C-alpha cells in the first residue's frame with residue numbers, strides 16, 4: 001500500500017481503452033488501492049475486464065453517484081467534448097479534471113468541463129510497467145496541492161515532465177507520446193533486415209527485440225549518453241561504422257525522424273481542432 005498515492009482519491013477514470021488501462025495498471029501496481037479508483041466504461045474491453053479481475057476493481061458503465069477528487073478522462077480527442085459535457089454531474093469545485101487526449105488545449109477542456117481546474121497530460125504506453133514519460137501542463141485554477149497530488153499519481157507511472165508552455169506539450173506528444181511506436185517499428189525493421197540477410201524469421205525477431213531491450217537496459221543502468229553508448233559499439237574502421245554511415249548519412253535517420261516527429265506534431269495540432 002502506498003500512503004501518498006491513496007490520499008489522492010477517489011480517482012475516477014472515464015474511458016479505459018489502451019492508454020487508460022495502461023495508466024490504471026501502473027497506478028494499481030504502484031500500490032493504489034482498488035477502492036480509490038472507479039473506472040467508467042460503457043463497453044469494457046477484454047484488457048479492462050482482465051485488469052478488473054487482477055485487482056478486484058469494480059467497473060461502472062456510467063459516471064454517477066460520486067464527485068471524485070481527480071477525474072481522468074481517457075477518451076479519444078474526437079469524443080472529448082461530448083464526454084466532458086456529459087460529466088458535468090460529477091464535476092464538483094474540488095474536482096481536478098485531467099485529460100490525456102492529444103491536441104485538445106486547456107482552454108477547450110476548461111470550457112467543456114465547466115471548470116478552470118484542468119490539466120493536460122501526455123503519457124506513453126510504458127506507464128503500464130511504470131516506465132512512462134508523462135508531460136503535464138496546468139490550467140489557471142489548478143492549486144499547488146493539485147500539482148503535488150498529480151505529481152505523486154503520475155510519478156507512480158514513470159517520469160513526470162512539467163511544462164509551462166502549453167505548445168510544448170504537442171512537441172512532447174510527437175517525441176515521447178508516440179515515441180514507443182517509432183521504437184517498435186525499429187524492431188520490426190531490424191527483424192525484417194535480418195530475415196533478408198538469411199536469418200530464420202523467429203531468430204531475426206528474437207535478435208531485434210532482444211537487442212532493443214538490451215540497449216534500453218544499458219541506458220537504464222547508468223547515465224552514459226546515447227552518443228557514448230553508440231560510440232562504444234562502433235570499432236574504428238569496423239563493421240558498425242560501415243552500417244552507421246548509411247543510417248547517419250544524408251537522408252538517414254536524423255532526417256527521417258525529423259520528418260516523422262514533425263508530421264506527428266502536425267496531426268496532434270489537427271486533433272485539437274477537430
Ligand SMILES: NC(=O)C1=CN([C@@H]2O[C@H](COP(=O)(O)OP(=O)(O)OC[C@H]3O[C@@H](n4cnc5c(N)ncnc54)[C@H](OP(=O)(O)O)[C@@H]3O)[C@@H](O)[C@H]2O)C=CC1
Nearest residue numbers: 014015016017018019041043074075076077100101102123
Ligand atoms: N495510445 C497511446 O499510446 C496514447 C493515447 N493517448 C490519448 O489517450 C486517449 C485514448 O487513446 P487510446 O487509449 O489509444 O484509445 P482507445 O480507443 O483504446 O481508448 C478510448 C476508450 O474510450 C472509450 N470510450 C468512448 N466513449 C466513452 C464514454 N462516453 N465513456 C467512457 N469511455 C468511452 C472507448 O470505448 P469504445 O472503443 O467502446 O468506443 C475506448 O475504450 C486519446 O485521447 C489519445 O490521444 C495519449 C497518450 C498515448
Ligand SMILES: O=C(O)[C@@H]1CCC=N1
Nearest residue numbers: 101102173177178179
Ligand atoms: O496516436 C495518437 O494519437 C496517440 C497520441 C500519442 C500516442 N497515441
